[in-house]
Amino acid sequence: MNLILLGAPGAGKGTQAEILVKKLSIPAISTGNMLREAIANGTELGMKAKQHMDNGSLVPDELILGIVADRVAQPDCSNGFILDGMPRTLAQAEALENMGVKIDHVVSIEVDDAVIEGRMTGRRVCPKCGASYHIVANPPKMEGICNACGSELTIRKDDAPETVRKRLEVYHATTEILKEFYGKLGRLCIVEGNQPIEKANEEILKAIGAQV
Numbered sequence: 001m002n003l004i005l006l007g008a009p010g011a012g013k014g015t016q017a018e019i020l021v022k023k024l025s026i027p028a029i030s031t032g033n034m035l036r037e038a039i040a041n042g043t044e045l046g047m048k049a050k051q052h053m054d055n056g057s058l059v060p061d062e063l064i065l066g067i068v069a070d071r072v073a074q075p076d077c078s079n080g081f082i083l084d085g086m087p088r089t090l091a092q093a094e095a096l097e098n099m100g101v102k103i104d105h106v107v108s109i110e111v112d113d114a115v116i117e118g119r120m121t122g123r124r125v126c127p128k129c130g131a132s133y134h135i136v137a138n139p140p141k142m143e144g145i146c147n148a149c150g151s152e153l154t155i156r157k158d159d160a161p162e163t164v165r166k167r168l169e170v171y172h173a174t175t176e177i178l179k180e181f182y183g184k185l186g187r188l189c190i191v192e193g194n195q196p197i198e199k200a201n202e203e204i205l206k207a208i209g210a211q212v
Contacts, residue, residue: 001024001026001080001104001105001208001210002080002081002083002101002102002103002104003020003080003081003082003083003103003104003105003106003107003208004082004083004086004087004103004105004106004107004182005017005082005083005084005107005109006106006107006108006109006175006178006179007108007109007110007111007193008111008113008116008167008168008171008172008175009116009120009158009164009167009168009171010111010116010117010119010120010164011109011110011111011116011193012109012111012193012197012200013084013085013109014028014030014032014084015197016107016109016197016200016201016204017030017082017084019197019201020082020201020204020205021082023201023205023210024080024082024210025079026077026079026080026081026082027076027077027081027082028081028082028084029068029071029072029077029081029082029083029084029086030084030085031059031064031067031068031083031084031085031086032084032085034067034071035049035053035059035067039053045063045066045067048060048063049063053157053158054157054158055166056158056162056163056164056166056167056170057166057170058088058089058170058174061089061091061092061095064086064088064092065092065095065096065099068083068086068096068101069099069101072101080104083103087178088171088174088175088178089174089175089177089178090174090177090178090181093178093181093182094181103182103187104187104208105187105189105207105208106178106179106182106187106188106189107189107191107204107207107208108179108188108189108190108191109191109193109200110190110191110192110193110194111193111194112194113168115194116164116168117161117164117165117168118136119134119137120159120164121155121159121160121161121164122134122135122136122137123155123156123159124140124144124153124154124155125153125154125155125156126146126148126149126151126153126154127151127154128146128149128151129146129148129149129151131146131147131148131149133146133147133153140153189204189207189208191203191204191207
């Protein structure tokens with residue numbers, strides 16, 4: 001089963017993808033994670049993407065599509081995959097169709113902007129070991145300090161309030177048209193994201209007809 005998870009930044013796509021990976025035994029393909037890895041490794045793609053991500057703007061389609069095409073061709077995707085963070089534009093969605101990447105279901109996780117801003121601006125990450133926290137939902141034992149390695153926690157630049165608001169504006173301007181696109185194809189499912197994680201996951205599984 002090939003799935004796409006839609007939703008604004010911070011809507012919970014990554015969290016739901018992690019659960020679905022275990023329940024459906026298919027890999028999640030997070031373009032955000034792949035891009036951050038490329039940036040950390042200092043690759044040419046990473047450096048190009050970093051300029052766009054730091055500004056809160058979308059990474060150009062040719063960079064994203066190249067990454068995704070290579071990834072879905074890997075053997076572990078033969079039984080299905082979950083796309084997290086892509087497509088973000090109508091052009092990307094049409095390109096996937098033209099590339100022959102078959103999508104069975106598109107799940108849109110709906111969360112109000114105000115809730116998302118609170119989620120994202122409260123996130124903290126450890127630059128050393130990669131552990132992530134939230135000042136309300138998952139605070140570290142000692143304020144500002146990583147539980148795992150004791151390093152000082154930081155705020156990712158794309159979690160800064162002004163960047164979050166810009167990312168939400170970009171999302172509403174470019175991505176929501178995807179719901180209309182996939183709705184016409186009969187593949188769209190709407191799930192309320194501002195509820196307990198397990199409850200939202202149950203709704204997703206029911207919507208895609210998965211027997212787990």
